[in-house]
Amino acid sequence: MTSLTPKPSQIESWDRLPSDWHNDERMDALFAFFKDRDLNPVHYDAKMKFWSETIINYCEDHGLLQIDIPTIVSRFRRKGKTSKCLDKIFEELIKQNRLISTSDYTYSQQSSWVSWTFNKLASPLTSWMSTKTPIDQEVFIIKELVDKKAQQVIETLQSNVYVPTFDCVISFSSFIDICRRCALFDENSINLIISALIRDKKILIDYIGDTKNVKVVKFVAPGTSNVRPITEIENSVLLLRHSKERLEEQLKKSDQQIEGLLTDIRRHLKNSNRTAAMKLLRKKKILEREHDKKESTVEHLNTVLTQIEQTDCSSLVINAYSSGVQAHKELLRKNGLTPDAVEDMIDEVHDMLDTQNELDEALSRPVVNDTTDMTELETELEELLNQPIPPTVTTPVPSNKEIITTSITDEAIKTPEQDPFADLELRLQKLGVQESTPHKVADIASSSH
Template sequence: MQNSFRNFGQTSPYRTTDQLNFTLQNDSVYDIDEDDDIEWLTRPDEWNDDVRMNALFAPFRNRDINPLHYDNKIKFWKQTILSICTEKQIFQFDQKKLENLFTRKGKKPKCLELVINELLSEKSICTREECLKPKTGMLANMLNKLVWSPLSWSASYFFRASNSNGNSSSTFYATSFTPKSPKPNMERSFSCQSPIKELDLKSYVLPDLVEAKSQEILKKLQSTVIYRNVDCILEYDRLLELLAELVDEQDLAFILKYLEINQKILIVASKELDRTLVKFCFGKNDRVAPLNQIEESYIKLKDAQNKLELESGKLSSQIDGLNRDIRDQMKAGNKSSALKVLKKRKQLEKSLDSKENILHNIETMMMSIQQADTNKTTVDVLTKGASALKEANRGINIDQIDDTICEIQDIYNQNNEIEETLARSPMNGKSVFDDRELNDELNQLLSQENDRVDSTFNMDDLLNNLPSIPNDTPRKTGLEASSSLVF
C-alpha cells in the first residue's frame, strides 16, 4: 500500500488537557498524497480498466445524450464513495479530499460535485451542520408533517393569492413569509460550557457511520461502569486513553460534539477542580443529566484522596531520609544532633498518622457512596420480585390448596389398592395346581434323566474290557485279518 492511507487506522498522540481546543480545518481532514493511487479491499473491477476509468473520471454530459451511461456512472461513484468511506472509517470529507482520495495515475475525477449532490439528496451523506442538529422526537416529527407543513403551505398560498388580487395590505404581506414549526425544546439545562469549539461545518459526513461509531464509543465508556451513581464520570485524559484505539483525534472531536448535541455526554470544564470531566449516560435510550450533588461530592472526595495519598508519600520519603540521618549522626557520635533529627521525625510521623486516619475516613465514605447504589439496586430488584410473586400468586386460595392435597392423597391411596388387587392371583389367591403333585412329577422326571445318563454307551469302558492277545499268535495276512473281523 502506498502512502495514501498511511495514517488511516492509526492513532495520533492526543493533546493534553490544556490543549482541548479542537479545530477541524477543511484543509487537514485527511493527509493524502495527491500523486499516489488509492488501494482498498472493495476496489471495483473497473479501476484497472484505463478506458473505462477515463470515461468515469470525465465530467458528466447531458443525460439526454446517453441516459444509461449517465445513470451507471452515478451509481458507480455513489457505491465507490460509500464503500471506501465505510472501509476506511472516513467520517468526514469534502469534494477536494475525495478528488485527492481517488487520484489514479496522476488524474483526478472531474465529476464528483454532481455525485455529492445526489448523495445529499438521497440522505446518504449530509453536511456537518445537518448532522449536528439535535434529533427530534416522534411527536415533533408528526406535528411537523401533519400540522405545520400544511399550515405553512396554506399560509404561503393565501398570502400569494392575496398579493396577486391586490387585497392585502403591505402591513401583513411579506414576500419571504413562511410559517415555521416550533423548534423542540432541546436546550440543555447544563450550566457548564463545553471545551470543544465550534467546528467547521462545510464538509460532509456519513450519518450512519457517525451514529455507529458514536454508539461504539458509548458502549466502550459504559463498559467501565461498576457503580452507576459515581462511575459515569471520567477525566478527559482517561477518556482519550480509552478511545485511542477506536477513533483518531480529529474524528473524536466531531463525534464528541455529536454526542454532546444529542445529550449522550456532558463535558464539564471545572475551574474549581482545574481539569475537564466527561459524564456519559448509562442506558442506550437515556439522556445524560447534569452533575448532581452526589457526583460532585464523590469527585471532591476522590480529589482529597489523591491529594492525601500524595502528601503521605512525601512524608514517608522524608521520614526515611530522617532515619538515615539519625543513623549517620549516631555513627559519628553526634548524639545531640541525632536527638534533634529524632524529634523532627516524631513530628512527621504524627502528621503522617493524622493524614492516614483522614484518608481512611475518606475511603470509607467513598465506599459507602458506592455501596448506596448497590443497595438501591438491590431494593429495587427485591421490590419488583415481591410484586411479581404477588401477581403470580393472585387468585390462589389456601383452602382450595388444602382440599386439592387431600383429594390427591385419596386418589393415590385408591390407586395403590387397585394395583395390589390386580397383582394377586385369581381364585382368592390360591394356586390352581397342587404343590405335592408337582413335586412328585418333578422327582420322577429327575430319575428318568439319571437312568438315561447311565445307559449311555461309553467307548472307553468297552476298550478296557477287551481280552488281551498272546504274543506268540502268528500274524495274519491282511485278507485273513479283514475276514476275521466279520461277525
Template sequence: MKNYFPKCWEDDERMDYLFSAFRGEKNTNPHDWDTKINFWNSVITAYCRSHKTVTVNCETIIEEFRRKGKVPLCVGQVLDELIRIKKLESVNYVIASRGWLSWSFHVFISTPSSWLFSRFWKKPTAYPSGVYIHRDLLKEYANSLLEAHHNQVQCDLADNLVTYEAVKSLSSDFCKDSTTLDLILSYLEKEKKICIGYSGDGSKVVKFTDGPNSTVQAISEADFGIIRLKKTIEMLKLQISKLVEKKKKLHQEAKTALKEASKTKAKQALRKKLSTEKMIENSEQTLATLEQLQDEIKTAESQKVILSAYEAGASALRKTLSDQRLRPDIVHNTMSDVQEVVEMCQDISTIMQDKSQELEQSYMGEESLDQSDLEAELAALLNSQADSDNEEYATSSATPVRDKGDTPLRRRPIASANKFDVDSLPDVPSHNIQEDGDKQVRQLLSS
C-alpha cells in the same frame, strides 16, 4: 497510490468512464447514475476512514481525487445526490436540536447560500460547497465509542462518568482531532446516550448510559462528587510517583556528596530524603483511604443491582402466582373442596355398600322363607307318600318275591281287557324311598 483508492484506480479505461460526466438524466440512464454514485460514495467513505474523520469539505475533497491532472467531472452531482439522499448531512444535523426550529435553521441559515443557489440554478458540473458530515460513519463511530466505554465499565455508578481526556483516549483509533470527537459526542448527546457537563474547575466530563439500549440520566451532585474523588486519586498517584523519583534523586545526591567528602551536603540530602519519605507515606495512606471509599461506592452499586434483581424477581414471582391463581386463600379453599368431595365419595360408596347388603339380606330372607315353607310341604308330601307306599308294600307282602338269582319277569300279553296280568309288573324296589326323596329335596335346595 493512496491507500483509500480502489484497485481499479490504475485502470485508465475504467477510470476514464468513472471520471466522465453523467450521461443524461437519472430517469433516462439509471445504470450510469447508480454505478458512478456507488463508486464515489465508497471512495469518499474510504477517504474519511483513512483520515479518521466524519467530515467532508466539498471545496477541498475534489483535489483529493485528482488523477493524472484530471478531476472527476461527475463528483459535483455525486455530492449533490449524496446530500439529497441524506448520506451527507449538514453539521447542524448533529448540533441543532430537533423540531421545526432546527429544520428551519438547517435549511435557511446553516446550509451555505451558494449551495442553495446552485441547487436550483446550477450547471451540470457545479459543486456543493461547505462542510458536511458522513452520516453512516458518524453513527458507526458513535457506536464504537459506546462499545469501547462499556467494555471497560466495572461499576455503573463509578465508571459511567469519565473525563473528557478519558473519552479522547477511547476514541483515538477513529478520531484524529477534537473536532471529530466533539461531533460524535454531540450526536450521542442528541440521541440521549451521553450527558456532557463541567466540573467545579471547568473541566468537561461525560456521563454514559448504563447500557447500550438505555438512556442517560442527568449529571447529579453525586456524580460530580465521584468525579472529584477520581481526580483526587489520580492526582495522588501522580504526586506519589513524583515523590518517589525525588527520593531516588536525593539518595543519589547523598552518595555523590559522600564521594566528594562533603558530609554537610550528604546530610542535607538525607534530611530531604527522610522528609520526602514521610510525605510519600502520608500520601499513600490518603490514597488507600480514598481507594477504599471508591470501592465502597462500587460495592453500594453492586448491592443496588442485587436489590433491584431481588425486587424484579419478587415482582415476577408475584405476578406469576397471581396469573396462575396461586394464592393461599384459593389453595386452601380448593384443598378443602377436594377433601369434601373425597369424603362425599366415601360416604356414597359406604351407603351403596350398606344398602346393597340390606337388599341382598332382604331378598335372601324372603327366599329362605319360601324355601322353608316349600321344604316343609315337600317333607309332608314325602311322609304321606312313604306311608302310602308302606301300606301297599304290606298288602303285597304275600306275593312271592323273586330271588335275586331268578330271571326277571317278562311282560306277558293281557288275555283280556278285564283281566290284569300281575306277572307283567316290575319287581318291588328294595331301596328306601324316604332316603331317596330327602336326597332329591336337598339337591333341589342346593341348586
C-alpha cells in the same frame, strides 16, 4: 481554500480499497466526467454507486464525519490523476440526504447544544456558512456516520460500567480518549459526536469541585434511554476519584524526583563532595516521608471507594431481592394463590375422586333386571340333590351273526344296483326265513307283480 484534512493518506494502504482500483481501463472510465444517463444508464448507475460507497466507507474507516471536495480529490489521487466527476457525486449524495451542508446541519440541531458546541465547531468554518457557497467550497456532514459513530461511542462507554451509580461519570479527557479509540481523530469530528450525543440526551457535560474546575461527562446508563443529572453521591465519588488521581500523579513525580536525587548523590560521592551529597540526602528523606504519606492517603481513598462500591452492590442486591419478592407477591395475587384457596382446591379434588369412585361402582353393576328369588333356587337345588340316581342302561354286545347280518345289510344298502333282490332278501331274513331259494324268491317276486 484549506482542506479539512491537509495531510492526505495513501489510498493504497486502505484495507477496503476496491479491487477495480488496480484496473487502469476501469479506473480511467471512473475518473472521467459523467455522461448523460440516458446514453448508458447501467454504466451511469454503476459509476455513481462506486464513488458513493467508496467515499462513505473511506470516511468511516478514517474517522471523517465531514468532508469537502478538495479533501476527497487529494485522498483519491491515482497515478497523478484526480477524479473529474466528484461534483456530480456530491450532488447525488446531497439529494439522497446522505450529505448535509454544515449550515443546514446547524439549523436542524437543538439550541441546547448549539450555544456552546457549535461555536467551537464552526469557528474555523465561518467562511463556509453562506448558502451561496459553491459546492466545491462547501463542507458537508455525513449524518449517517455521525449517528453511527455516536452509537459506537456510547456502547464503548457503557462496556466499562461495573457500578452504574458511579461509573457513568468520567473525566472529559477520558471521554476524548474513548472517542479516539472509536477512530475519531480530528477535533471537528469529536465535536460533532458530542453535539449529536447531547442532542439525543445521551450525555451531558458539567463541572464539579468547589471551584467548578473539573470538567466531567456523564453518559446514559445501560438499560436507560436518557441521561440524568449528576447526583450528590456521584459528585462526592467523583471528587474522591479526582483527589486520588491527583495524588497518584504527585506520587509519580515524587518517584522521579527521588530517582534524580539518588543520581546526584552518587555523582557527588564519586567526586568526594560529601557536603553536597549530605544536603541532597536530607532532601531525599523529606521527599520519601511525603511520598509515604501520600501513598498511605491513596490507599485510604482506595479503601473508601471500595467500601462505597460494596455498599452500592449491596444496595443492588437488596433491591433485586425486593423486586423479586414484589413480583412473587403480585404473581400469587394475580393467580389467586393463597393457603385457603389451595386447601379448598385440595378438598374439591378429594370430593371429585369420591364421586368418580361411586360412578365407577355404579357402572360395574349388571344391566339385566333379574327378579328370580334366590331362596326358591336354593330349595330346588336341594331337592335335586336328594333324588335317587336312575340305573345306567347298558347296550348289549351284538353276536357274530348279527354282525354278519349288519355287514350284509350295509353292503346291500351300499350296492342296491348290483342285486335287485338284495333288499327283499334282507327283509325276508329279518322276518325269520332262514333259507330261501331262487324259486321262492322268484315266486315272491312274481306274486308281487
